[in-house]
Amino acid sequence: MPGPSEDVPRWQPPSEPEEVPRWQPPAPSREVPRWDPTADVPRWQPPSAATPGARFDEEPAARRPPVKRVSPFALPFVWWSAHPWFFVWACVFLAPAGVVLLRAVDESGLERFVTPLQWTLLVIFAIVLLRGVLFSARRSALRLGLGLLAVIGAVTLLLWPLTRVTLGRVTCPARAGTDLGVPVAATAIEAWQRGEAGDAAWRGSDPDPTWRDKARAIRLLDYQLVESGCFERVAPIDARHTWHDFRVTIREGERAPLSKVVVVHTDAAGDGWKITAIEGPLP
Numbered sequence: 001m002p003g004p005s006e007d008v009p010r011w012q013p014p015s016e017p018e019e020v021p022r023w024q025p026p027a028p029s030r031e032v033p034r035w036d037p038t039a040d041v042p043r044w045q046p047p048s049a050a051t052p053g054a055r056f057d058e059e060p061a062a063r064r065p066p067v068k069r070v071s072p073f074a075l076p077f078v079w080w081s082a083h084p085w086f087f088v089w090a091c092v093f094l095a096p097a098g099v100v101l102l103r104a105v106d107e108s109g110l111e112r113f114v115t116p117l118q119w120t121l122l123v124i125f126a127i128v129l130l131r132g133v134l135f136s137a138r139r140s141a142l143r144l145g146l147g148l149l150a151v152i153g154a155v156t157l158l159l160w161p162l163t164r165v166t167l168g169r170v171t172c173p174a175r176a177g178t179d180l181g182v183p184v185a186a187t188a189i190e191a192w193q194r195g196e197a198g199d200a201a202w203r204g205s206d207p208d209p210t211w212r213d214k215a216r217a218i219r220l221l222d223y224q225l226v227e228s229g230c231f232e233r234v235a236p237i238d239a240r241h242t243w244h245d246f247r248v249t250i251r252e253g254e255r256a257p258l259s260k261v262v263v264v265h266t267d268a269a270g271d272g273w274k275i276t277a278i279e280g281p282l283p
Contacts, residue, residue: 084132085147091125092154099162099235106236111175114236162234169243172230176239180228181266181273185244188264188275193220203267203274211278218281221257222249240268241276250281 098121106114129151136144172180184201191198197212199205226245230237244264251257260281267276 084128084135087128088132088147088151089154091128092151092158095125095155096158096162099159102236103234106173111173111236165233167232167234169229170232170237172228172239172242173237176230176237176242179273180239180242180244181268182225182228182244184273184275185228185246185264185266186225188278189220189223189246189248189262191215193223195219198275201275203269203276207275208277214282217252219251220248221251223247223262226261242266248281252282 102114102118102121105111105117132147133144136147188198188201191201192215195216197207197215199207202208224247226247228242228244230239230242242265244266246262246264247259248262249257249259258281262281263279264275265277265279266273
């Protein structure tokens with residue numbers, strides 16, 4: 001290492017300051033657009049009343065009415081007003097269930113409630129159908145006619161087997177009474193025993209031609225009432241239509257006497273019981 005006495009060069013400050021270049025902001029260029037508040041620039045002006053196509057609403061803006069709040073209990077009725085035919089067809093497809101309900105009420109011993117319940121169901125259906133008719137009448141007469149025809153056809157198709165098809169013969173309910181048309185049926189059998197057809201006992205006083213021929217060709221020797229009853233169906237039993245079984249002893253020509261069964265059908269007409277048909281004794 002050099003000793004302290006050796007001549008070592010040291011830094012000396014400069015006698016004159018050096019000129020060091022410093023940053024200067026660039027001069028403004030004439031090519032860069034700048035905003036000039038005094039420049040003549042077209043500005044937007046509101047259209048005047050004489051300007052074509054300009055519209056001015058001089059009436060004050062109407063406030064939108066507040067939305068009415070519907071009660072939850074009224075929602076079904078509001079939906080019914082908008083879709084009335086939905087409820088009409090619901091009633092149509094529920095009609096068989098109503099018939100079964102009437103039969104259940106009749107079989108449970110509450111036969112006095114069958115008629116009021118039946119009328120109640122009919123009134124409900126009429127109201128629902130009327131609501132659908134009024135709804136369609138405001139739109140299209142063709143739509144109204146097609147809707148009514150479809151409803152009537154569907155109701156007839158669904159209820160006809162339940163109310164008209166006979167399932168068998170059963171004992172009449174207590175509400176049918178005790179008459180059941182037995183005296184009228186016995187009168188026709190007595191007329192047959194006398195060699196007559198018993199025209200007065202038939203509805204319209206016009207007996208079945210087939211029965212008239214049987215009464216003339218086959219001789220009745222004796223008869224006995226066996227049983228009476230009503231015709232069963234899905235709907236409540238109609239006590240206005242009854243049947244009566246008679247055990248008869250007949251003779252045809254010179255043959256030996258035979259024991260047969262004759263079934264007399266009776267119907268409660270406006271002026272009393274009348275005969276509608278007689279089955280037997282021979283085909």
